[in-house]
Amino acid sequence: MAHRWKNRLTDKDVTPEALWLNRRALIGGMAGAGLLTALPKAAKAETLEPNRWEEITAYNNFYEFGTDKDDPARYAGQLTVKPWTVKIDGLVDRPGDYALEDILSKMTVEERIYRFRCVEAWSMVIPWNGFELADLLEMAGVQSGAKYVAFETLLRPEEMPGVRYPVLEWPYVEGLRLDEAMHPLTILATGIYGKDIPNQNGAPMRLVVPWKYGFKSIKSIVRITLTDTQPPTSWNKAQASEYGFYSNVNPEVSHPRWSQAYERKVGEGLFAKKQETLMFNGYAEEVAGLYSGMDLKANF
Numbered sequence: 001m002a003h004r005w006k007n008r009l010t011d012k013d014v015t016p017e018a019l020w021l022n023r024r025a026l027i028g029g030m031a032g033a034g035l036l037t038a039l040p041k042a043a044k045a046e047t048l049e050p051n052r053w054e055e056i057t058a059y060n061n062f063y064e065f066g067t068d069k070d071d072p073a074r075y076a077g078q079l080t081v082k083p084w085t086v087k088i089d090g091l092v093d094r095p096g097d098y099a100l101e102d103i104l105s106k107m108t109v110e111e112r113i114y115r116f117r118c119v120e121a122w123s124m125v126i127p128w129n130g131f132e133l134a135d136l137l138e139m140a141g142v143q144s145g146a147k148y149v150a151f152e153t154l155l156r157p158e159e160m161p162g163v164r165y166p167v168l169e170w171p172y173v174e175g176l177r178l179d180e181a182m183h184p185l186t187i188l189a190t191g192i193y194g195k196d197i198p199n200q201n202g203a204p205m206r207l208v209v210p211w212k213y214g215f216k217s218i219k220s221i222v223r224i225t226l227t228d229t230q231p232p233t234s235w236n237k238a239q240a241s242e243y244g245f246y247s248n249v250n251p252e253v254s255h256p257r258w259s260q261a262y263e264r265k266v267g268e269g270l271f272a273k274k275q276e277t278l279m280f281n282g283y284a285e286e287v288a289g290l291y292s293g294m295d296l297k298a299n300f
Helices: 017-021 023-027 053-057 071-078 100-107 133-140 234-238 284-291
Strands: 036-038 085-090 096-099 113-132 148-153 173-177 187-192 206-208 221-227 262-265
Touching (some): 085 100, 096 100, 096 133, 100 133, 113 133
Parallel strands (some): 085 221, 113 262
Antiparallel strands (some): 036 113, 113 187, 148 221, 187 206
């Protein structure tokens, strides 16, 4: 399978693991971690310091394990992630239950590293190991009538204490338009910093959509469905006025309760100067064509 996208960054551009893992202390409890966007072309490599392992894995949103930022790290260890099977169904030629180990064996993954940035008030640079979602969809055989891809998270109440509470409608679901799903920047991540992805970060496989806000990057995926109609998504069902289907990084569209026009870099301190958030996080050249002619304020 062809490698459709070439990373421009090297290991020296990645945020140190220790910063990543310890971001709770650095952020000081402010909202921030959890929205994943790709590093913009315009960013200067010398301004990007890698985040540490502790920062990424100790301060998360994964409501199936609780609503506090440290609940996922506290409770997700009880999640069973091996063996893991993903059901692929709907408008595909080869529907069925796909074992993750079989998927990986067919991907001939050559340690593909995707260096992406987390941004929502604070930003980090995180190296994900994984493969392009398009490769898996092509393995299943996308039929001509398919227009959308729906995703579903594992629902296992005996291992996920957070689902006892109606914070959201369970299981967690997400969706992309087919052209978004097939874009080479859309990946399925199975690791971080060259290690298996931790349970609290979406083990054993999660979606990462670089130019969108983080709740689109659904974790612990157990089902992928190709469909001809726009699928429901969890946060949109919970609060449609705040969380749209597209959820593209757009500094010109504010969340009803806060601006999304600026961000700070993790590790630079609470009073560090903010920088402007870039449209599509700087990847307009790659993805803006997907939305040609659309009103991005109406289709937020």
